[in-house]
Amino acid sequence: MSAISQWQLRAAFAARLSEMYGQEVPAYTTLVDVSREVNEDVLRARGADAERLGSIGRVTAERHGAIRVGTPRELAQVARVFGALGMHPVGFYDLREAAASAVPVISTAFRPVDGEELARNPFRVFTSLLTPADPRFFDPDLRARLETFLAGRELFPPELLALADRAEAEKELPEDDAERFLQLAVGAFELSGEPVDKAWYETLERVSAVAADIGGVRSTHINHLTPRVLDIDELYRRMTDRGIEMIDTIQGPPAWKGPDVLLRQTSFRALAEPRAMRTPDGSVVSGALRVRFGEVEARGIALTREGRALYDELLGHIDEQANRNPAEARSEIARAVWERHMPGSEEELAAEQLAYFTYRPADDRPRDGSRPPTTIGELLRQGWVRAEPIVYEDFLPRSAAGIFQSNLSGEGTRDNDQEGTAYDAAWLSGAIGRDVLDPYALYTRQQSSSLAHVARELDLTDALG
Numbered sequence: 137m138s139a140i141s142q143w144q145l146r147a148a149f150a151a152r153l154s155e156m157y158g159q160e161v162p163a164y165t166t167l168v169d170v171s172r173e174v175n176e177d178v179l180r181a182r183g184a185d186a187e188r189l190g191s192i193g194r195v196t197a198e199r200h201g202a203i204r205v206g207t208p209r210e211l212a213q214v215a216r217v218f219g220a221l222g223m224h225p226v227g228f229y230d231l232r233e234a235a236a237s238a239v240p241v242i243s244t245a246f247r248p249v250d251g252e253e254l255a256r257n258p259f260r261v262f263t264s265l266l267t268p269a270d271p272r273f274f275d276p277d278l279r280a281r282l283e284t285f286l287a288g289r290e291l292f293p294p295e296l297l298a299l300a301d302r303a304e305a306e307k308e309l310p311e312d313d314a315e316r317f318l319q320l321a322v323g324a325f326e327l328s329g330e331p332v333d334k335a336w337y338e339t340l341e342r343v344s345a346v347a348a349d350i351g352g353v354r355s356t357h358i359n360h361l362t363p364r365v366l367d368i369d370e371l372y373r374r375m376t377d378r379g380i381e382m383i384d385t386i387q388g389p390p391a392w393k394g395p396d397v398l399l400r401q402t403s404f405r406a407l408a409e410p411r412a413m414r415t416p417d418g419s420v421v422s423g424a425l426r427v428r429f430g431e432v433e434a435r436g437i438a439l440t441r442e443g444r445a446l447y448d449e450l451l452g453h454i455d456e457q458a459n460r461n462p463a464e465a466r467s468e469i470a471r472a473v474w475e476r477h478m479p480g481s482e483e484e485l486a487a488e489q490l491a492y493f494t495y496r497p498a499d500d501r502p503r504d505g506s507r508p509p510t511t512i513g514e515l516l517r518q519g520w521v522r523a524e525p526i527v528y529e530d531f532l533p534r535s536a537a538g539i540f541q542s543n544l545s546g547e548g549t550r551d552n553d554q555e556g557t558a559y560d561a562a563w564l565s566g567a568i569g570r571d572v573l574d575p576y577a578l579y580t581r582q583q584s585s586s587l588a589h590v591a592r593e594l595d596l597t598d599a600l601g
């Protein structure tokens with residue numbers, strides 16, 4: 137009997153989750169179909185250039201999921217399930233600060249980290265942890281009730297966790313254990329039929345719809361599953377044409393003629409889903425909850441810290457101008473700001489070290505005995521090296537907050553006179569029991585190893601390190 141490796145488990149898990157979610161939320165299936173059509177059309181129209189940021193095979197299979205848990209203990213457990221799939225926590229996002237309405241969570245993303253693993257299957261899961269200790273959202277009494285409720289539930293059966301630990305330790309599972317693991321893992325993210333305690337759910341909902349979604353029920357569920365598309369503007373038009381009401385913007389950088397950077401995302405609100413509700417007198421009635429949604433994304437080039445600082449600064453300019461000119465379309469303002477300040481080519485992004493690339497010596501570089509130049513910009517310009525963009529594999533706190541907010545039923549409440557509880561990547565690492573990795577360090581490592589190779593080949597070790 138053959139063993140199933142971690143990446144095969146990851147690919148199978150992503151595929152089964154997708155199938156399960158399609159049964160639960162039919163509009164997701166429409167989204168996947170339209171995404172595939174758009175990708176095929178883009179490939180036909182642009183040829184090989186369409187695959188510059190990922191092969192069509194990878195892009196078509198690519199998904200990210202989003203889940204939400206209530207306690208550090210639950211987070212540590214889900215980290216074991218993802219650890220089995222070769223996914224590691226990367227990045228720290230504080231959505232409490234990024235959102236204007238009440239989104240009391242901090243987050244990380246579990247994903248593969250090395251290039252080969254990403255190429256095999258890049259499945260990632262944006263994972264949020266509720267923050268009951270933050271007094272801006274929860275008073276001491278509600279916090280205590282919430283923590284007691286969360287301590288009394290079990291999201292992941294012990295058998296699942298045992299199999300997960302084994303898969304992680306042995307880097308594979310025998311076929312029938314793999315089957316069992318996948319069933320249990322997918323089952324843990326299915327929507328539960330257990331009646332929801334209506335009064336408790338509503339108590340939390342008054343504070344925050346996200347808090348109710350996480351702490352108002354005794355199980356967890358996949359919140360959304362996001363396909364990747366090569367032309368998100370076209371996808372937006374086609375979904376709208378099919379009568380699906382999208383949120384009114386595409387989050388992230390604007391559409392423009394220069395290189396795509398980071399991440400552009402948009403979403404639609406899923407229909408209300410029927411859920412059994414237990415009323416205070418003990419009877420079970422049928423109710424409906426509208427918490428899940430459909431999201432789609434287009435991925436661009438990863439930015440360095442300097443590039444990211446520029447991106448954040450430009451978003452600030454856009455906000456300012458949009459406030460001053462409420463009549464003007466934000467997308468137009470954004471495009472104009474981009475055209476003025478964002479480098480218009482990959483070569484410039486590389487030369488200014490604003491984005492990450494892998495570099496390699498050009499096959500047709502000068503062979504006349506001349507010495508190569510010593511800066512990236514000149515090496516590229518004079519044809520000594522070629523650069524391939526490194527795709528952004530992570531998330532954007534502001535876009536994430538925008539997606540959260542645009543799909544919430546109410547604003548919730550938030551007492552800004554209180555001091556928020558401070559959390560950071562180090563705290564989250566402690567809670568998970570695993571290091572939360574720094575995304576910049578991962579991209580830098582990939583770029584640096586390619587540069588080291590270039591330096592050796594071109595005898596430039598002094599200049600390029």
Ligand code: OOG
Pocket residue numbers: 201202203204262264359401431531532535536537539540
């Ligand atoms: C997560 C929202 C963030 C994204 O793609 O930025 C997210 C959630 O709704 O739980 O998924």
Ligand code: NI
Pocket residue numbers: 200201202262360362431
């Ligand atoms: Ni998402």
